[in-house]
Amino acid sequence: MKARNAEIVGIGTELLQGALEDTNGRFLAEALHGIGIEVVYRTTVGDDRWRIREVLRQALDRAAVVVATGGLGPTEDDRTLDALADVTGRPLILHGETLKWIEERFARRRVTMPQSVRRQALVPKGALVLPNRHGTAPGLVWQKRGRLLVVLPGPPREVRPLFTEQVLPILLKGTGRGRRIRTRTIKVCGLFESQVEERIIDLLRAEPGTVGLLARAGEVHVRVTASGTAGRVGSQLDAWERKLRDRLGDAVFGVDDERLEEVVGRLLRLQGKTVAVAESCTGGLVVHRITNVPGSSEYFERGIVAYSNRAKEELLQVPSSLIEQHGAVSPEVACAMAAGVRRLAKTDLGVAVTGIAGPGGGTEAKPVGLTYIALADRQGEEWYEHRFRFAREENKLWGSQMALEAVRRSLLKTTGKK
């Protein structure tokens, strides 16, 4: 069975004005790529009947699968249906089931249905109609001469279920046991991009396009791509992962969608340990990330955001003399904060961050971005110094990343894992 390619079409003037992120485009790109359909173009066009028509025609001309989203709303702005009638050459007819569904939806909400909404029950004659549980306008599928045109409404929370539950099965049937392209992302913390590159430079060079590097805040992602039959792709990616873990060791913290806070959570749970957090410059972000993980209440006891010195003294029992002597941004105070929160919360671990997030508050001796991370366990405290050179929010992000990484490193040590 032949490999197929696709074009993604986003419809909506707002996308051309930068007002909205093109969430659908990215989701569809990832989803199509994931089942081995190569996306060759993404096109965005405004709510203009003529332009939508031309874009859809060109897309059907240069790709076997076209997935378009947007412009199916009830207002005058929404021109996709008209363009669709032009492209398919079929008249628009009122789809009874859809109309009934829309009427029921309004009745359930006890809202009078505006007449304009009826428009959303129009479909090109002969199109396959995909019922939309999460909105008004249905999805539409049009097939002709081996080409597949899918049109979905714009809201991302409607696109995702429609695509996953109803479009994907159609595409997979077409693809059969054919070629797959899959990607795996190996995520690294604690090494700079250049250090990662150095360790795998031969792999990057030997297989250009197969291995790629991407630097994120406090993380480096190594992305490997494999293609072949469904069965072989998995084992190829496994082999790549083993090779990369071999080179990068402990610096690898996770794979694909795994987030550092999830990995830290899993380690804490595995070891039956608890943690408490004391933050200054990261201002709650460390705790926010920890508590994003479902079930984190099992291992996370409390978080203190001690912005003022008084809060550091009262809530973390940091001696005021220590702050006077070394300043609030110092290894000594970081260690006292970590030990203090651990002692008061009666947890196994305490982690603390103190620093200068900026833009104000820096001095020559203690510049903006200077950050101390401390980790306390029953053996005592250890600390790390960092100097971030970003804007306030990115400095916060890096600080939270390094704090979570400090917890991860400490947990790896105690398992005796290398």
Place this chain on the structure above:
Amino acid sequence: MKARNAEIVGIGTELLQGALEDTNGRFLAEALHGIGIEVVYRTTVGDDRWRIREVLRQALDRAAVVVATGGLGPTEDDRTLDALADVTGRPLILHGETLKWIEERFARRRVTMPQSVRRQALVPKGALVLPNRHGTAPGLVWQKRGRLLVVLPGPPREVRPLFTEQVLPILLKGTGRGRRIRTRTIKVCGLFESQVEERIIDLLRAEPGTVGLLARAGEVHVRVTASGTAGRVGSQLDAWERKLRDRLGDAVFGVDDERLEEVVGRLLRLQGKTVAVAESCTGGLVVHRITNVPGSSEYFERGIVAYSNRAKEELLQVPSSLIEQHGAVSPEVACAMAAGVRRLAKTDLGVAVTGIAGPGGGTEAKPVGLTYIALADRQGEEWYEHRFRFAREENKLWGSQMALEAVRRSLLKTTGKK
């Protein structure tokens, strides 16, 4: 001078695989829209010389300005230069100044320059070269028969300064005192989208395309667009803003990029008041948002993330009997948390959130998403009940939004503002 339109072209196979958000596309869309150049298409294409060439040719055919980004790197993957030679019909020549700049860059970093990097100093003969302070490859501008082709390297932190400092002046010269399109976003909190719609339905209907609604987590954005000469556009938008504020009153919290946490911060500063936060289900997000604002240390004293009941008792002096009697997720405990953190932090205001973020922890009586917000000031406490119906992280976001909104409402009351 005639209005001009533009096409934005993103080059890079990763963009087609959904691995990266198309940050540049969105930035350029917003920037071009902002100076009154209508973006009519956005196209994304992979690193394929033939396809890049065809896309650029088509773009030059249907738009007066084409801004392309990506594919100028040193590796074999990067095909934009070759395609550019095809499109312009000019040979690639080595640009002496660029080569010198690249060599110096490597020398400064004490890194041996790989031969492949020399490739980045190639430019089509006759193109205008834009020096790139933030990277290796320069930007390129090609002008022919009233059409303008701009090609910039892919990294967003190179695109932004290159575009703003060097491309924008060229475009503005072309646009002259011509037509401008500008947009203003009026941001609303405390009303549902349907409530906002109801209050301004006549405006939405009377001027389709001029006024649009967008629902975000806990916010509704009303977006108005005006066009005309530079001078008139501003006064049109001001008139719109007055009209909308008239209809929506206090629910309008800000305009354009202003964030709720910034508005709250400004009110606190204006009134010389301080705040402390006690969170449970939002897990630090309220404090994270407050401390994202530069200078927040002036009015923010401390934040307590009291995940465990023990932490609520120890750190906020919530009586254990209260938790036993009403449960941790209750108006009573929310009020006790707000009053407790205010009393201990000695701040003017105390705000608290307690709820069930999910996915676990819900019961029939207290389902996932149930959230209480309490606000304490010297007159006592008041509380709000919410029921969010989202996933964990979105529930946290809504909770933080409603907590900040509670602070804003309370501050508006004390100023006697309507």
